Amino acid sequence: MSSPATSLDLDLQRHTLGNGLKVVLRRQAELPLVAVNLWYHVGSKNERPGRTGFAHLFEHMLFQGSEHVGTNEHFRKIQEVGGVANGSTWYDRTNYYETVPAHELDLALWLESDRMGFFLPALTQQNLDNQRDVVMNERRQRVENQPYGRAGETLNELLFPADHPYHWPVIGYMEDIAAATLEDVRTFFRTYYTPSNAVISVVGDIEPAEALERVDAWFGDIPPGPAVPPVTLPRQVPQGEPRRQVLADDVRLPRVYLGFRAPAYGERAWYVGDLLASVLSGGKSSPLYRDLVYERQIAQDVGVSVGPQEAGGSFTLVATARSGVPADALEEALVGHLAAAAAKPPDEADFDRARNRLLTDYYSGLQRLETVADQLSQFATYFDDPAGGLTEGERYLDIAPRELMEYAAEHCAAPERVVVSIIPRKEG
Numbered sequence: 468m469s470s471p472a473t474s475l476d477l478d479l480q481r482h483t484l485g486n487g488l489k490v491v492l493r494r495q496a497e498l499p500l501v502a503v504n505l506w507y508h509v510g511s512k513n514e515r516p517g518r519t520g521f522a523h524l525f526e527h528m529l530f531q532g533s534e535h536v537g538t539n540e541h542f543r544k545i546q547e548v549g550g551v552a553n554g555s556t557w558y559d560r561t562n563y564y565e566t567v568p569a570h571e572l573d574l575a576l577w578l579e580s581d582r583m584g585f586f587l588p589a590l591t592q593q594n595l596d597n598q599r600d601v602v603m604n605e606r607r608q609r610v611e612n613q614p615y616g617r618a619g620e621t622l623n624e625l626l627f628p629a630d631h632p633y634h635w636p637v638i639g640y641m642e643d644i645a646a647a648t649l650e651d652v653r654t655f656f657r658t659y660y661t662p663s664n665a666v667i668s669v670v671g672d673i674e675p676a677e678a679l680e681r682v683d684a685w686f687g688d689i690p691p692g693p694a695v696p697p698v699t700l701p702r703q704v705p706q707g708e709p710r711r712q713v714l715a716d717d718v719r720l721p722r723v724y725l726g727f728r729a730p731a732y733g734e735r736a737w738y739v740g741d742l743l744a745s746v747l748s749g750g751k752s753s754p755l756y757r758d759l760v761y762e763r764q765i766a767q768d769v770g771v772s773v774g775p776q777e778a779g780g781s782f783t784l785v786a787t788a789r790s791g792v793p794a795d796a797l798e799e800a801l802v803g804h805l806a807a808a809a810a811k812p813p814d815e816a817d818f819d820r821a822r823n824r825l826l827t828d829y830y831s832g833l834q835r836l837e838t839v840a841d842q843l844s845q846f847a848t849y850f851d852d853p854a855g856g857l858t859e860g861e862r863y864l865d866i867a868p869r870e871l872m873e874y875a876a877e878h879c880a881a882p883e884r885v886v887v888s889i890i891p892r893k894e895g
Contacts, residue, residue: 520639661692
């Protein structure tokens with residue numbers, strides 16, 4: 468049925484079914500609920516130029532039914548028992564999840580196993596056309612007709628070369644979505660939506676041995692699938708000089724985006740960058756907010772984040788100008804804060820506040836079954852270490868203030884900077 472269980476700390480069990488499906492189980496019985504979280508190790512990173520948007524389109528397609536589940540029946544069946552369900556797509560993965568009353572575990576497992584094992588018989592041109600239109604409208608709403616909507620993908624287009632899998636947006640480009648064929652969808656499913664390319668986590672009011680038996684009953688007979696093609700990453704070379712682009716948009720206030728390539732999620736340097744982001748802009752008492760919003764009053768909002776991409780992400784600063792403040796003044800202020808961060812360690816009070824804020828957010832999230840299940844799936848998928856998802860907060864504890872200064876000096880240097888400025892479109 469499966470390999471022997473590996474007992475871990477934190478009340479986890481790990482198993483691998485005969486078809487390669489990784490199973491992570493955690494009994495958390497405070498509430499009579501169970502969270503099922505299924506990750507496929509495929510995202511927009513697995514696409515190629517000219518065929519972008521497939522992973523996201525496929526997420527939509529999987530809610531259009533399978534051999535034994537009708538169109539939109541997945542949501543209806545979950546809602547009928549008082550549960551919730553959804554899915555999401557990212558650069559490196561696609562996930563599907565349900566939270567249901569504990570006695571309805573079989574329902575969630577059946578629905579997920581039916582589309583893993585029996586999706587293709589229900590695939591029709593009508594379903595593809597329908598969801599393609601939905602996704603194209605989603606792109607119009609979220610990107611093309613959304614104020615500042617093109618900024619994020621423009622930033623990545625400048626940060627990553629055209630052959631890098633993070634160059635194109637997760638939602639894809641309109642012409643590629645329009646060109647998707649039924650055979651493309653079939654090939655994508657056979658390649659990536661297989662047990663051997665997936666992790667399922669079950670967390671909640673369960674008996675692990677019984678839950679494993681139910682997972683095996685629903686998923687165990689699905690064929691494992693072929694080996695997943697490796698993703699080829701181009702060799703990263705220094706930019707050598709800043710890159711910038713100015714976009715005119717139907718907005719009233721300028722907004723400035725500064726981006727830098729960042730280490731891969733999971734590396735120590737990634738957590739240093741995340742802590743630096745929190746120091747700079749985490750909360751209204753942070754240096755950037757105090758200076759730009761309160762004191763100089765040149766920005767109405769400001770934020771810093773680092774993307775958790777598997778193959779190296781981006782460290783991004785974003786600020787929206789106050790009325791009458793030009794974009795270049797905002798850029799100069801942001802660059803000045805980065806220079807200060809690279810010149811000396813952060814103030815001790817700012818450092819402690821930022822770390823405490825990160826840890827509070829992290830441990831608060833772990834109070835929810837859905838978050839626990841997602842963390843387990845994430846760390847099992849990326850690092851083959853589900854327990855790491857429940858101890859991730861500890862990675863911030865031994866970071867020293869000096870490391871933040873070193874990160875800013877190394878990863879936020881001027882020659883590696885990318886700037887995207889969104890300015891109001893001139894009338895007439």
